[in-house]
Amino acid sequence: MGLFGDSLHSLRSLEIRQAFSQAVSLGIIVASALIIWKGLICVTGSESPVVVVLSGSMEPGFKRGDILFLHMSKDPIRAGDIVVYNVDGRPIPIVHRVIKLHERQGTGEVDILTKGDSNPKDDKLLYARGQLWLQQDHILGRAVGFLPYVGWVTIIMTEMPIVKFRFG
Amino acid sequence: MHSFVYRLNTLVTFSVLLLGVLCAGASILDSFNSHSVRAHVEVLKVNRFRRQLNGNDEVALTLNISVDLQSAFTWNTKQVFVFVAVEYETPKNALNQISLWDHIIPDKEHAKFETQVTNKYLLIDQASFLRIPFCIKNLIIWNMKEHGSNLRGKKIELVLHWHVMPKTGRMIQDKIGVSSFQIPEAYT
Numbered sequence: 209m210g211l212f213g214d215s216l217h218s219l220r221s222l223e224i225r226q227a228f229s230q231a232v233s234l235g236i237i238v239a240s241a242l243i244i245w246k247g248l249i250c251v252t253g254s255e256s257p258v259v260v261v262l263s264g265s266m267e268p269g270f271k272r273g274d275i276l277f278l279h280m281s282k283d284p285i286r287a288g289d290i291v292v293y294n295v296d297g298r299p300i301p302i303v304h305r306v307i308k309l310h311e312r313q314g315t316g317e318v319d320i321l322t323k324g325d326s327n328p329k330d331d332k333l334l335y336a337r338g339q340l341w342l343q344q345d346h347i348l349g350r351a352v353g354f355l356p357y358v359g360w361v362t363i364i365m366t367e368m369p370i371v372k373f374r375f376g
Numbered sequence: 377m378h379s380f381v382y383r384l385n386t387l388v389t390f391s392v393l394l395l396g397v398l399c400a401g402a403s404i405l406d407s408f409n410s411h412s413v414r415a416h417v418e419v420l421k422v423n424r425f426r427r428q429l430n431g432n433d434e435v436a437l438t439l440n441i442s443v444d445l446q447s448a449f450t451w452n453t454k455q456v457f458v459f460v461a462v463e464y465e466t467p468k469n470a471l472n473q474i475s476l477w478d479h480i481i482p483d484k485e486h487a488k489f490e491t492q493v494t495n496k497y498l499l500i501d502q503a504s505f506l507r508i509p510f511c512i513k514n515l516i517i518w519n520m521k522e523h524g525s526n527l528r529g530k531k532i533e534l535v536l537h538w539h540v541m542p543k544t545g546r547m548i549q550d551k552i553g554v555s556s557f558q559i560p561e562a563y564t
Contacts, residue, residue: 268454268455268480268482269454269455269457269480269541286473287459287461287473287474287475287537288457288459288461288475288537288539288549288551289549290539290547305457307459307474307475307478307497308473308474308475308497309471309472309473309474310468310469310471310472310473310502311469311470311471311472312468312469312470313467313468313469313470314470316470319502325457325478325480330497351547352546352547353403353545353546353547354541354542354544354545354546354547355399355544355545356543356544
């Protein structure tokens, strides 16, 4: 009887220990994900260094569900760069290519016009009402790297109701 | 001891890691590919040169483009986006870059071609509205003649850009100057 109680006791303490170690390792995973994300923000200088392509306006280069790595270097933006930009009043940033650029004498301020590779028209209609050009502060970053398909994870997480219900 | 889920976890972790290494490797190999691109672009004709109502100069051109971008393709290349842009300086802007024509090359077989095109996007300058008021006997006269037109007689550089878009990894951009062209003095 005493022997049985002892082993039950040690088993229970093992369970508690295991639960603790699981909690710690989960904490480490969450913390390291946060470290990587914040580290990327620091290194790339872009406030969202990794974005998921949601629309097909850059097909066949970028498809829905692909991942882009952004960089916000000191180099000025030039025609042909693929930039991610925010438009006032639109919640989701847009990834398109710069087709026109005017850089001011002296101040270096830029006027930028973008277009999606597979769109027939440029983006003037996507911009805010009355806005003809993008300025530097609309730009979130410049796409430098590409990884296919991985973004489907987040698209499924955010758009499929069942998965959202289970995990979020 | 090692349950099914545990084994599956190890397997998935390992394969994701391997896939990551392969992707990085493919992208690194790309940077060893030195490409020598040959291109020739010239302006055949000025179809239209006018001043828009808002004062911006507008030019429509016919271009002859011959490029050989075969060397830009590697096994990790999904497509090459090629475009011709003009570059010039004006009193207002230190740099104006305007894309005239672009094209997506899907594979190596289509990377060498010659074509005649009119510009897909109009060359529209950004006029400098430096309206200088000066008074003559209480009459204000706006002098915008000097700064309204930037493109008359302007020498513009034509530059061929290409953007190698990989199957995975780093994107590569490069350009070469191909020719220069002087826009006529007179509107058509």
